[in-house]
Amino acid sequence: MSSKKIIKLQAIPALLMMLAAPASAADSSSVDRLPNMFGAVNSHGKDATYSTAGFIDLNNPFFKSLGENGRSCASCHAPTQGWTISPKGVQEVFEKTQGLDPLFRLVDGANSPIADVSTAEQRRNAYSMLLNKANIRVGIGIPADAEFELIEADDPYGFASEIELSLFRRPMPTTNLKFLSTVMWDGRETTLIPDSSDCIRGTSTCFSPVSFDLSTQANHATLGHAEALRELTDDERKAIVSFESGLFTAQIQHNDAGNLTAMGARGGPEALLKQDYYFGINDTLAGDYLTGAAFNPKIMSLYDSWSSFKPNKSSDSVTNARAAIVRGQALFNTKPIQISGVKGINDDFNIDVLPGTCTTCHNTPNSGNHSTPMPLDIGIADASRRTPDMPLYTLRNKTTGETIQTTDPGRALITGKWRDIGRFKGAILRSVASRPPYFHDGSAPDLPAVVEFYNTRFNIGLTDDEKADLVAFLAAL
Ligand code: HEC
Ligand code: HEC
Numbered sequence: 001m002s003s004k005k006i007i008k009l010q011a012i013p014a015l016l017m018m019l020a021a022p023a024s025a026a027d028s029s030s031v032d033r034l035p036n037m038f039g040a041v042n043s044h045g046k047d048a049t050y051s052t053a054g055f056i057d058l059n060n061p062f063f064k065s066l067g068e069n070g071r072s073c074a075s076c077h078a079p080t081q082g083w084t085i086s087p088k089g090v091q092e093v094f095e096k097t098q099g100l101d102p103l104f105r106l107v108d109g110a111n112s113p114i115a116d117v118s119t120a121e122q123r124r125n126a127y128s129m130l131l132n133k134a135n136i137r138v139g140i141g142i143p144a145d146a147e148f149e150l151i152e153a154d155d156p157y158g159f160a161s162e163i164e165l166s167l168f169r170r171p172m173p174t175t176n177l178k179f180l181s182t183v184m185w186d187g188r189e190t191t192l193i194p195d196s197s198d199c200i201r202g203t204s205t206c207f208s209p210v211s212f213d214l215s216t217q218a219n220h221a222t223l224g225h226a227e228a229l230r231e232l233t234d235d236e237r238k239a240i241v242s243f244e245s246g247l248f249t250a251q252i253q254h255n256d257a258g259n260l261t262a263m264g265a266r267g268g269p270e271a272l273l274k275q276d277y278y279f280g281i282n283d284t285l286a287g288d289y290l291t292g293a294a295f296n297p298k299i300m301s302l303y304d305s306w307s308s309f310k311p312n313k314s315s316d317s318v319t320n321a322r323a324a325i326v327r328g329q330a331l332f333n334t335k336p337i338q339i340s341g342v343k344g345i346n347d348d349f350n351i352d353v354l355p356g357t358c359t360t361c362h363n364t365p366n367s368g369n370h371s372t373p374m375p376l377d378i379g380i381a382d383a384s385r386r387t388p389d390m391p392l393y394t395l396r397n398k399t400t401g402e403t404i405q406t407t408d409p410g411r412a413l414i415t416g417k418w419r420d421i422g423r424f425k426g427a428i429l430r431s432v433a434s435r436p437p438y439f440h441d442g443s444a445p446d447l448p449a450v451v452e453f454y455n456t457r458f459n460i461g462l463t464d465d466e467k468a469d470l471v472a473f474l475a476a477l
Contacts, residue, residue, distance in 0.1 A: 032058050037269070039252060040080040043446075044433040044475035045260075046253040049079060049175060050269035052246035060243040061236045062174075067226025070102030073218075073240065076136065076171045076225065082434025083173040083249060085134045094131060099123030104130070107227055108137045112157035112166070129389060133442035135168040136225075140188075146416035151403070152394040160391050167408045168390060170442050173435060175247040176428045179277050179364055180210045182373035185424045185440045188414045189217040190373060207279070207373070214241045248273045249431040254476050256321030264305030265322075266366075267476055271302070272430060277364060281371045284356075284363050285349065298333045299359045302366055303476070321472065328473025331466055332358045337458045343377035344423050358454075361426050368429030368477070375423035379457055380439045381408040382422070390441065395421065408441065433475045447471045 034056035039048040049056065062073045081089045085103075093101045098120040104127050106113045115126035129135045142150055142162045150162040160166040169185055183189035191208040215237045222228045232240075248269035252260055260267025280289025287294050303326050311323045339354040340346055345361075346354065354360065361376060362368040370376075379385070383405035386392050390407045397403070397418050404421055412420035424440050438444040444453055451470050455462045462470070 034058065034079065037252075038079070040082070040434065042082070042251075042434045043436075045251055045255045047082065047249055047431050047434045048252040048269050049083075049247055049249045050273060051243075051248075052273070053243070056247075057243065060239055061232075062240050062243050065102070065226070066222045066232065066236065067228030069105050069107070069227045071105065071226045073174065073221065073244075075101075075103045077174040082431050083175040083247065084171045084435045086434075086436060087132055087134050090130055090134050094124070094127070099127060105227070108139065108225060111137065112155075112159035113137075113139075114159060115157065129168050132389070133168070133437055134170065135442050136171055138167040138169050139164040140167060140413045141165065142413065143416040146412070147399065147418040148395045148397050148404075148412070148416075148421070150393060151396045153391060154393070155391040156389065157391070160393070165393060165409070165413065166391055167413075168442075169408070169440050170435075170437070172427060173249070173431065174244045175249040176272065176367065176430050177210070177214065177245050177247070179275075179367040179369055179428050179430075180214075181279055181364075181369065181371050182207075182375075182425050183210065183213040183217050186411045186414050187373050187375055187425055189213045189220065191216070210279075211241060211245065214245065249434070251431060251433050251476055254321065254325070254472075256317060256472070257325055257476065258318050258321075260476055266302045266305075272366070275366045277367065277371075279371065282363050282365055283372055284360050295363070297357055297359045299363055299365045299368070300329050300332050300473075303329050303473075324469045324472040325476045327466075328469040328471070328476075331462075331470050332362075332473055335460065335462070335466070337454070337460055339458065341379075343419060343421075344375055347419065362429060364428075366430075368426075370426045373425065375411040375420065375425050377410070377422035377424070379422070380424065380441060380443060381406045381410060383407070385443065387443070410440075429474070430477050432477050447474050450474070 036050050036055055037048045038056065039046045056079060065072050076085050077083045078085055078089060090103065093103055103109060104123060106115065106117060109130050110117065110126045111129050117123045117126045124131070129137065141164050153160040153165065155166060157166065172185065190213050192206060218237050218240045219232045222232050250267060250269045250272050252268040254260055261271070278290055280286070282288055282296055282299065284295050306322045307326045309319060309323070311319045334357055337356050337358065339356045339360060340352060346352065361370060364371040383392060386407050392405055392407055393409065394403055394405050395409060406422055409421045411423040412418065433447070436446050438450050444450045448467065448471050451462070451467050454460060455467065
C-alpha cells in the first residue's frame with residue numbers, strides 16, 4: 001500500500017481494519033472504492049459482494065461518521081465481516097486500539113452503559129459481550145400498555161430495568177436487503193400503514209414498503225448507535241438506502257467444493273441478484289400472494305446442476321464435496337421436521353404438530369428468510385438456554401398472573417402482547433458462513449452448532465453424515 005493511501009485511511013479507522021483483513025481490496029486501485037466481487041475469507045471459504053452501482057462506494061455516508069461518537073454504519077456492518085461484525089474482527093480492533101475505537105462506546109457497545117471504562121483492562125470486561133459474541137446491547141423498555149410486567153431483571157451487569165431492558169443481539173447484515181420482508185430481529189422498523197391501494201398486503205395487515213423502513217431505520221441507527229444530535233437529511237437517507245439496497249453477498253468459494261459457480265451452479269452474488277423476490281412470495285400457509293400458487297417447499301435450487309454427477313469411491317475430493325452440498329440442499333428442502341411448540345405457528349394456527357422441513361419457516365426462494373414478517377419463537381431466548389453472561393427477565397401476565405422467564409422478549413417489547421414473547425424473525429441465510437456466531441443472541445458459535453440446535457429442539461434424528469451435509473450446504477450459501 002502506498003503511503004498516500006495509508007494517510008487517507010488513518011482518517012477512517014473503521015476502514016483501516018476492513019482493508020487490513022485478508023483477501024480484501026488490497027489490489028484495488030483507489031481507496032475511495034472497492035471493486036465489485038471483492039471478497040473476504042471465512043472459515044468455510046470466501047464470500048463476494050456485488051453492488052448494482054458497479055463498485056462499493058466508500059464515500060457513501062454509510063462509511064462516514066454521522067453522529068457524535070465517531071461511529072459509521074460500517075463500525076458494525078463491516079464489508080469484510082459479512083456486512084456485520086464477528087468476534088474475531090471485534091477483537092482485532094480492540095487489540096489495535098486498546099478498546100478505544102468508536103466501536104467501543106458505552107451507549108450500546110458495553111454490557112452496561114454505566115460501566116467503568118477508564119483502563120484497558122476495565123474496557124476488556126465492560127465490552128465482553130461485544131468481544132466474545134459481537135453482540136450489541138439493544139435497550140428497549142416495557143411498553144406502558146403491555147399485557148405483562150417485569151417482575152425481576154437478573155442482569156449480570158446491574159443495569160436493566162423495566163425502563164430499559166438490555167438485549168444482547170447480533171447486528172444483521174446490511175446486504176441482500178432486496179429479500180427483506182421485515183426490518184430488525186423484532187420487526188420494530190417495519191411500519192404498519194393505513195389500508196390503501198399502494199400498500200403491500202399481508203394476510204390481514206398493510207405494511208409499508210421495506211425501502212421506507214430502511215430510511216427511517218438509517219435515521220434511528222444514526223441517532224442511537226452514533227449518538228447524533230441531528231436527524232439525517234433526506235439526501236443522506238436516500239444515499240444510504242440506495243447503497244445498502246444495491247448490495248448482494250454470497251459465498252463464492254468453498255474450502256472443499258471450490259468454485260460455487262462451476263458447472264452451472266448458482267452460488268455467488270451475481271446469480272442472487274437475479275433471484276426473484278416480492279413480499280409474500282411462496283408463503284407457507286397462504287401460498288404465493290401474487291400468483292396464488294401453492295407453497296413450494298423446494299426453496300433452494302442453487303446446486304441442482306450438481307445433482308447429476310454420481311461420485312464413487314475413486315472420485316476426487318472436489319466432486320465428493322459438491323455431492324455433499326447437493327445432499328445438504330435436499331435435506332434442507334425435504335428432511336421431515338415435526339414442528340411443535342413454536343409460537344407463531346402452532347399457537348396461531350392451532351396445530352399441535354405441523355409436519356414440515358427447514359423451508360416451512362425459511363420459505364423465500366434461494367434466500368432463506370421468511371417472505372412475510374412471521375416472527376417465531378423457536379426457543380432461542382428460553383430460560384433453559386440462558387448462559388451466565390446473559391440477563392434473565394421474569395415477566396408476569398397482568399391478567400392471568402402466569403410468568404415466563406426469557407433472556408429477550410423479542411417482538412413482545414414492540415407489540416406489548418404476551419403471545420409475542422420470544423418471537424424473532426428468521427434471517428436471510430445467504431452468506432451465512434461469513435457471520436458467526438448465529439441466532440439473534442450469537443448463542444451458536446458455528447454452523448455445526450446451529451444444526452445441532454435444530455436436531456435436538458425438534459428431535460429430527462439427523463445422522464452425523466447428514467449433519468455434515470447440511471453444514472456443507474449452509475456454508476455454500
Ligand atoms: C453499534 C453498532 C451498529 C451501528 C453503528 C449500526 N448498526 Fe445497524 N444494526 C445493529 C444491530 C445490533 C442490529 C440488529 C438490532 C435488532 O434487530 O434489534 C442492526 C440492524 C440493522 C439493519 C436491519 C437488517 C435486517 O435484516 O433487518 C439495517 C438495515 C441496519 N442495521 C443498517 C444500519 C445503518 C444504515 C447504519 C448507519 C446509519 C447502522 N446500521 C449502524 C448494529 C449497528
Ligand atoms: C419453526 C421454524 C423454523 C424451522 C423449522 C427452521 N428454522 Fe432456522 N430459524 C428460524 C428462526 C425464527 C430463526 C431466528 C431465531 C432467533 O435468532 O431467535 C432461525 C435462524 C436460523 C439460522 C441462523 C441465521 C443467523 O443469521 O443467525 C440458521 C443458519 C437457520 N435458521 C437454519 C435452519 C436449518 C438448517 C433448518 C432445518 C434443519 C432450520 N433453520 C429450521 C425458524 C426456523
